[in-house]
Amino acid sequence: MAQIRVLRRMASLLTTPLAPEDFLGLVNPLASKRQLRGVVTRVVPETADSATISFHPGRAWNAHEAGQWARIGVEIDGVRHWRSYSLSAPAGHDPAITVTAIGAVSTALVRETKVGDVLFLAPPQGDFVLPEHPRPLLMLTAGSGLTPVMSMIRTLVPRRPDADVVLVHSARSREEALFHDELLELSDQFPGLRVVHWFTRVEGGRRLDLTDPTDLDAICPDWGERAAYACGPSDFLDAASALWDSTDSEAAASGHLTIERFAPVLLPGTGGQGGLVTFEKSDKEVEVDGDVPLLDAGEECGVVMPSGCRMGICRSCLTPLIAGKVRDLRTGEVHGDEGELIQTCVNAAAGPVHLDI
Structure with a gap:
């Protein structure tokens, strides 16, 4: 051990001001202790506008649970951007994300990622995970909301002969449905999985209606007795939540x-008066409405804003407030003191605002 410490000190003298691991990172990107990374091992197109990107993470990666998400960093034109993506690989396997080309970062991942590329990583998070004890499950998904549920299905169904899962997935068409063929194969192979695809362009243009129990009663009569999971667009989830909360539905x-x-x-x-937002260090300013998140305002005028989940969970977007008041778009609360750390993804200007970025 003493010899190892001496060698490390000698190496540090030779590499100052950098650390020895900085040079090791040039040979092996996963060796970095300063930033968790992953090397892309496979890129599989899923639809015309989506792809699954598998990667092998560094040793500091915490194995994910089925259904969790992680922040992924990707460099575009020399600038590192962070976004949050659900992990679609089964638990116990190297992680993968399934990305749809919506927005600059997701589009770059889908269109440009290749095997051998390096992704920057943060540990997996989230409590959208399988129940602790076995029970019948109902999965309601729409669009890319299938991604975390696919991790659950890939984890649970092949390993549990007693699995009882009904998946109802809504998509515009078969061509736009993620994992379509794989899901049909899994349902043929494992009797514990039943898959119902609801194509809105085939079903007379009608969406799956969750405003009342009619559609669910027809698809899965015992839906109210199952542990249910839902992921998809906001209006889809709002309808599901309202149905389960409805006092008129004894099953729910x-x-x-x-x-x-x-x-x-x-x-x-919650949108208010808005105001002039000044980004002091970037020497930029922009006039915004009261319903525009400060994160969007900054990116719109070219400020490199820290971000992560973009939904008020991970707190990666925290930015010091120099002056002014902001409105929390989730609660309507107006707040702000000098030096306060503001979540820019869920706060908007309530009058003139100065941010230390």
Whole structure:
């Protein structure tokens, strides 16, 4: 051990001001102790606008649970951008994300990622996970909301002969449905999985209606007795939540619904007067309405803003407030003291605002 410490000190003298691991990172990107990274091992197109990106993470990666998400960093034009993506690989396997080309970062990942690329990582998070004890499950998903549920299905169904899962997935068409063929193969192979695809362009243009129990009664008569999971667009989740909370539905009252949202729940009418937002260090300013998140305002005028989940969970976007007041778009609360750390993804200007960025 003493010899190892001496060698490390000698190496540090030779590499100052950098650390020896900085040079090791040039040979092996996963060796970095300063930033968790992953090397892309596979890129599989899922639809015309989506792809699954598998990667091998560094040793500091915490094995994910089925249904969790992680922040992924990608460099575009020399600038590192962070976004949060659900992990679609089964638990116990190297992670993977399934990305749809919406927005600059997701589009870059889908269109440009290749094997051998390096992704920057943060540990997996989230409590949208399988129940602790076995029980019948109902999965309600729409669009890319299938991604975390796919991790659950890939984890649970092949390993549990007693699995009882009904998946109802809504998509515009078969061509736009993620994992379509794999899900049909799994349902053929494992009797504990039943898959119902609801194509809105085939079903007479009608969406899966969750405003009342009619559609669910027809698809899965015992839906209220199952542990239910839902993930998808906000209006889809709002309808599901309202149905389960409805006092008119005795079945829903006996069940339990777990929801995963890809966007924050904003309070209607929380937009206020807005104002001039000044980004002091970047020497930029922009006039915004009272319902525009400060994160969006900064990115719109070219400020490199820290961000992560973009929905008020991970707190990666915290930015010091120099002056002014902001409004929390989730609650409507107006707040702000000099030096206060503001979550820019869920706060908007309530008058003139100065941010230390």
